[in-house]
Amino acid sequence: MNVYIPVKLYTGKGVLKAHPEELLSFGKRAFLITGKHGAKGSGALDDLLEIFEKNTVSYDIYDEIKENPTVSSCIEAGRKAYDFQADVIIGIGGGSVMDAAKVIALFAKDPSLDEEKLYAKDWKKERLPLILIGTTAGTGSEVTKVSVLTDKNGRKKSIHDDLFYADLSFGDPSYTASMSSHTARSTAIDALAHLLESYFSNKADVFSRSCSLEGIRILLPKLKKMAEGVSLSEEDRTVVYEASLLGGYAIASTGTVFPHNVGYYFTETYHIPHGFACALFMEDLLEYEKKNDPAYTEEFYSLTFSKEEDYKDICEKLLPKYDISLNDETLQKILPRWEDNGSVKNTRGHMTVQDVEEILRRRFQ
Numbered sequence: 244m245n246v247y248i249p250v251k252l253y254t255g256k257g258v259l260k261a262h263p264e265e266l267l268s269f270g271k272r273a274f275l276i277t278g279k280h281g282a283k284g285s286g287a288l289d290d291l292l293e294i295f296e297k298n299t300v301s302y303d304i305y306d307e308i309k310e311n312p313t314v315s316s317c318i319e320a321g322r323k324a325y326d327f328q329a330d331v332i333i334g335i336g337g338g339s340v341m342d343a344a345k346v347i348a349l350f351a352k353d354p355s356l357d358e359e360k361l362y363a364k365d366w367k368k369e370r371l372p373l374i375l376i377g378t379t380a381g382t383g384s385e386v387t388k389v390s391v392l393t394d395k396n397g398r399k400k401s402i403h404d405d406l407f408y409a410d411l412s413f414g415d416p417s418y419t420a421s422m423s424s425h426t427a428r429s430t431a432i433d434a435l436a437h438l439l440e441s442y443f444s445n446k447a448d449v450f451s452r453s454c455s456l457e458g459i460r461i462l463l464p465k466l467k468k469m470a471e472g473v474s475l476s477e478e479d480r481t482v483v484y485e486a487s488l489l490g491g492y493a494i495a496s497t498g499t500v501f502p503h504n505v506g507y508y509f510t511e512t513y514h515i516p517h518g519f520a521c522a523l524f525m526e527d528l529l530e531y532e533k534k535n536d537p538a539y540t541e542e543f544y545s546l547t548f549s550k551e552e553d554y555k556d557i558c559e560k561l562l563p564k565y566d567i568s569l570n571d572e573t574l575q576k577i578l579p580r581w582e583d584n585g586s587v588k589n590t591r592g593h594m595t596v597q598d599v600e601e602i603l604r605r606r607f608q
């Protein structure tokens with residue numbers, strides 16, 4: 244078991260205001276990264292600005308980060324942060340904003356970096372200090388070393404590096420109350436996908452499995468509630484956020500497996516939110532693993548107090564209906580992306596692109 248997840252994390256209601264000294268320890272010039280909705284709608288931005296005003300911190304805000312953020316927006320923000328002579332980058336938002344902030348902290352240190360150098364990891368091992376404040380409960384990006392960005396060709400690609408572990412993260416579940424029900428569903432199912440995929444990763448170990456098992460055990464009842472259309476209480480939202488962080492710890496150790504990477508294509512092409520796109524293949528993963536290793540899969544159900552039908556039911560009720568059909572020509576065009584793909588190879592059972600093809604044909608033809 245090798246564990247290296249060096250993020251100082253505070254969770255719970257009011258954590259931001261409870262730790263102003265930590266926030267302020269990185270300097271007096273802060274560059275904030277947000278989108279248009281989460282930071283303001285959740286109240287997180289106001290809480291932060293109140294601390295800044297009391298402590299005369301100078302700040303500037305880049306609020307142009309969109310869902311599935313582009314590398315080009317990160318380059319732009321990085322240059323602005325450099326010109327501002329920022330001491331620290333603070334990302335406030337969901338996975339999109341947090342992932343962007345990770346890379347912006349790098350660009351802000353070296354504005355000569357470009358997209359090519361970013362993906363080639365042709366960079367100095369240096370970035371500005373990085374603080375993340377989550378406003379969704381799903382990606383676990385608060386504690387992962389992953390940044391998923393969209394490149395200049397419209398492809399979603401993940402970059403993994405220890406440099407992307409934040410120095411400090413805040414997970415206040417009360418910030419997630421302002422999410423629309425659509426976003427709350429998509430992000431919660433993303434958390435389930437992380438916990439589940441990690442369990443069926445070739446890299447799963449006793450640490451990641453512990454996170455997965457406990458995460459799924461506490462998350463499933465809340466997902467069932469959401470699936471029945473029951474609104475979540477403050478206590479439920481806390482549990483969902485905690486489960487999402489356990490999912491983050493699980494994938495920080497193992498990475499994700501095929502549903503995540505295959506899902507990227509469906510987000511790019513059909514604009515399906517990330518969590519829903521991954522969940523399209525949740526049942527396929529469980530079916531594949533049932534054939535691959537029935538004992539391990541049965542044990543998983545028994546340890547999580549769950550049944551195969553639970554996952555089917557949750558997906559059926561939480562996912563919108565998508566009208567997707569893939570003809571042979573499209574399939575031939577897209578399959579090469581999974582030929583030598585890390586997430587496919589990371590799936591337990593020596594999964595290959597032929598397995599992905601079979602799944603896509605069964606689902607969409």
Ligand code: NAP
Pocket residue numbers: 277278279280281282284285308309310311312336337338339340342378379380381382383384387388389390391418419420421422423426429430433517518
């Ligand atoms: P998101 O794309 O960050 O946010 C979805 C939408 O919800 C956005 O319009 C956002 O608005 C809004 N929003 C966020 N918080 C809100 C709040 N509290 N109240 C109202 N609206 C709010 O969704 P996400 O699922 O958290 O992140 C998905 C991204 O993370 C994808 O790009 C995915 O690939 C990536 N991801 C990363 C990891 C990782 O380990 N790093 C893992 C899984 C997924 P604004 O953005 O305008 O604020």
Ligand code: FE
Pocket residue numbers: 382433436437503517521
């Ligand atoms: Fe995800």
